[in-house]
Every structure is written in C-alpha cells, then in structure tokens.
Amino acid sequence: MRVVLTGGGTGGHIYPALAIGKEWKARHPDTELLYIGGRRGMESRIVPQHGIAFEALDITGFRRSLSWENVRTVIRFWQAVRRSKELLRRFRPDAVVGTGGYVCGPVVYAAHKLGIPTLIHEQNVVPGLTNKFLSRYVDAVAVSFRDSLPFFSRIPDSVYAGNPCATAVVGADAARGFASLGLPKGTPFVLTVGGSGGARAINEAAVGMVPMLDRLPGAHFVFVTGERFHEETRDRVRGLESAASGRVHVLPYIHNMPEVLAAASLVVSRAGASLIAEFTSVGMPSILVPSPNVTNNHQEPNARSLADAGAAVMILERELTGESLFAAVSSIMKDEKRRASMAEAARKLGMPDAAKTIAEQLERIIEKRKKKTAG
The missing domain is CATH 3.40.50.2000 (Glycogen Phosphorylase B;)
Incomplete structure (x- = not known):
C-alpha cells in the first residue's frame, strides 16, 4: 500500500x-x-x-x-x-x-x-x-x-x-523528561515554550518574570526560546539579579517534548493546535498566549475553547507582561486543587x-x- x-x-x-x-x-x-x-x-x-x-x-x-x-x-x-x-x-x-x-x-x-x-x-x-x-x-x-x-x-x-499529535504523547516517560533536563524526578517545573520557532513576546515576559521567581521557592522554570532567540534570552536571564536564577533553565529547543510535557507541572505556550492536542492528551494545565500574527487570528479561538472548559488561562499578547504572566503562573502553582482541576478539564478534552x-x-x-x- x-x-x-x-x-x-x-x-x-x-x-x-x-x-x-x-x-x-x-x-x-x-x-x-x-x-x-x-x-x-x-x-x-x-x-x-x-x-x-x-x-x-x-x-x-x-x-x-x-x-x-x-x-x-x-x-x-x-x-x-x-x-x-x-x-x-x-x-x-x-x-x-x-x-x-x-x-x-x-x-x-x-x-x-x-x-x-x-x-x-x-x-x-x-x-x-x-x-x-x-x-x-x-x-x-x-x-x-x-x-x-x-x-x-x-x-x-x-x-x-x-x-x-495527541497520540504521540500517550505513554510518554516522565522520568526521561526529568532526566533530559537534569532535574531530580518529581521536581515541580513550569515549561514556557513559544512553538517550534519560538515567540519573542513570550520570551520577553518570561525574562520579566525572573526577578519575581523567588516568590515560588522550589519550582524550576524551563524557558524554551527557539533557536533565533536563545542567546539573547539566555544572556538577559544571566544578567538579572535573582535568588531564583539557579532554577531557570534556558534552552533553544526540546527534541523530546512528549517526555518533558509528561514531567511538567504547568505549561506557558502559544495556542497552536498541535501543542494544545499534546497538552490535553496528557492532562496538562496551561497558560495560553495566542499569537496575533497568524491567519484569521485562529489561535485565539483555539485558546478560548480550553479556557472556557477550565483547562487553561488565556492571556492576550497585548496584555502580556512579566507581571501578568507571573501572576497567572503563581496563582496556579500555589493552588494544587486548582491545578488538579485544570488538569482534569484538559484530560476530558484530550483525544x-x-x-x-x-x-x-x-x-x-x-x-x-x-x-x-x-x-
């Protein structure tokens, strides 16, 4: 055939x-x-x-x-x-x-x-x-x-x-996800990713969060920047004074995304359909920042469908700052009951x-x- x-x-x-x-x-x-x-x-x-x-x-x-x-x-x-x-x-x-x-x-x-x-x-x-x-x-x-x-x-x-793409993440090994990041198994971490090419707006907000991350002790933060933004983002993070800087990991790209997703506690991302499918398949709570630069603004309806179901929080790019992103991340990471509820809502949407x-x-x-x- x-x-x-x-x-x-x-x-x-x-x-x-x-x-x-x-x-x-x-x-x-x-x-x-x-x-x-x-x-x-x-x-x-x-x-x-x-x-x-x-x-x-x-x-x-x-x-x-x-x-x-x-x-x-x-x-x-x-x-x-x-x-x-x-x-x-x-x-x-x-x-x-x-x-x-x-x-x-x-x-x-x-x-x-x-x-x-x-x-x-x-x-x-x-x-x-x-x-x-x-x-x-x-x-x-x-x-x-x-x-x-x-x-x-x-x-x-x-x-x-x-x-x-949802099928590809089923059964992904979380232990390998932690190992690939050099983190002990079970370490809570927030994954920030802007899609396959990266997203400057999300990277900017992620960098803006760094001085505030000491308010979330114990949690690590993985910034996946995209190849073209990697050096700039890494250097800016290194230049910031923060007690949490040792818990911030800046990477250009992740080749084993299903395994890393299976290990993450929360994801900050664009609202591309393939990423959303992966999040819902593994029951991953998310903060979605739809790209305004795509045809017919199609990512906003994608994100809204998850937000309306209680599986995600949506932040429009015009409202995205380090402060607004940290407020959303902090609210979810500090509330285990809410995070579990979002995870269950995401799982119900997963196919x-x-x-x-x-x-x-x-x-x-x-x-x-x-x-x-x-x-």
Whole structure:
C-alpha cells in the first residue's frame, strides 16, 4: 500500500502529517510513504529526518493585500498541480492525506483530479484558507475541534477526531523528561515554550518574570526560546539579579517534548493546535498566549475553547507582561486543587486515539473507492 502525506510551512501542519503516517505504518507495516512538501518550508528539513521519502514543490501563499506577487502565486499553484500529478502518477498512491499549509492545495487538488481518495485534517477551530478551498474536492475531513464540523457540513465523511499529535504523547516517560533536563524526578517545573520557532513576546515576559521567581521557592522554570532567540534570552536571564536564577533553565529547543510535557507541572505556550492536542492528551494545565500574527487570528479561538472548559488561562499578547504572566503562573502553582482541576478539564478534552480514528477513516475511503472501481 502507498500513501502520500502533504502539509507544511509550520510544525503545526507537519507533525500531524507525520503522526498520521506513523499510525498508518503501525497498522499497515508494508506501506510506502511519500511526503510532498514545499521547497522553502520546515518540512524539507524535518521530514527526511524521519526516514520518509520527500519531494518538494515550489509554492507560496497569497498576500492579503493587492500585489503582483499574487499573480505569480497563482502561476506557481498551477505549475505545482502539474508537478503533483507527475509525482502521483509515478508513485501511484492508494490515498493522499493533507494537513494544511499552502503546499497541501495543489497536491490534494491534483489527487482529486486523478481520482485518488483524499482526506484532509484541520487542526484549528477556524479552518485555514487551503482547507476551505479543498473541502469542495476531498472524500473525507477530520477535525481537531468539534466547533469546526459546521465548516465541512457538505462532506458526508466528516469526523471529529482530535489532533493526531495527541497520540504521540500517550505513554510518554516522565522520568526521561526529568532526566533530559537534569532535574531530580518529581521536581515541580513550569515549561514556557513559544512553538517550534519560538515567540519573542513570550520570551520577553518570561525574562520579566525572573526577578519575581523567588516568590515560588522550589519550582524550576524551563524557558524554551527557539533557536533565533536563545542567546539573547539566555544572556538577559544571566544578567538579572535573582535568588531564583539557579532554577531557570534556558534552552533553544526540546527534541523530546512528549517526555518533558509528561514531567511538567504547568505549561506557558502559544495556542497552536498541535501543542494544545499534546497538552490535553496528557492532562496538562496551561497558560495560553495566542499569537496575533497568524491567519484569521485562529489561535485565539483555539485558546478560548480550553479556557472556557477550565483547562487553561488565556492571556492576550497585548496584555502580556512579566507581571501578568507571573501572576497567572503563581496563582496556579500555589493552588494544587486548582491545578488538579485544570488538569482534569484538559484530560476530558484530550483525544489520544486521534491518529487511530483518522487511520480508520482513511481505510474507509480507500475501501469505498476500491468497491466503486470494482463495480
């Protein structure tokens, strides 16, 4: 069996695709996977590291203002459709799975035109432009949030599945998480992370908290800054006078996020759908700072869905300071009953079988197409 995965631009599109591929391989070990991504996207670096064959397209997204660049984008789209058809004819997949991002558009559209079963996964509450476009052509849709289903009401096989990244953190070893950070097992710590590329606003607020951290004795703080902000953030933390400075750990990136999440007491983060899926899967209380710099402000509805359920506290970026962040962190860390309540609320939202649900959905559309062809 052969399956094509596509999606890119950010980790929020890439890691769900990889999680679906991993689940599919576990169910069908003889499967060959091919990942079609963008030449400029993170996927061109990340996917080959997972041992999956990779092909690149030259594709860009639309600008929101009138621009001649949009004309070039349309030309690139149709060129990418043509190239996608070539790759699909050569690989002969049984199905194509798209997880969003600009590159997903031409690949899934080309698959539809070739009569190949197609499934898209939408990570956010409000669907992205690409998945809205593709919803007219696909056989099936899986969504991370129940509130997304009305956007895909025209597609009979629409499933509230959750985010497949949730499956990846199930059973993660907390002891290895503590060990990787050099902390004794059971040490309470707050994990602050701005997504795969880091977030300057969260880093700024984290640094602003440092002089106040002596008010939380015993707790450690792990600031995951992103590669581009690491040296600057580390140097600023070192330059601050604080009795808690020995309990602050500044790291550029974490490669074993599931294990570290399993060990953490509280997470401060952006509200990307994949991260939220991981938090809820392990029952992790969170403070969410949605990015205002994403398409359709889609992170705010993501964060609000958790805050409304009592699983998270949301702080809008315009309200984020060292003081406001510390107040939220301190309130939760000092109140074990509240933290436990948030953890339980998060766990109720978690869907650890998401990848399994999507794989079963994929099996359905492949079988349906086989029966139709045979008939």
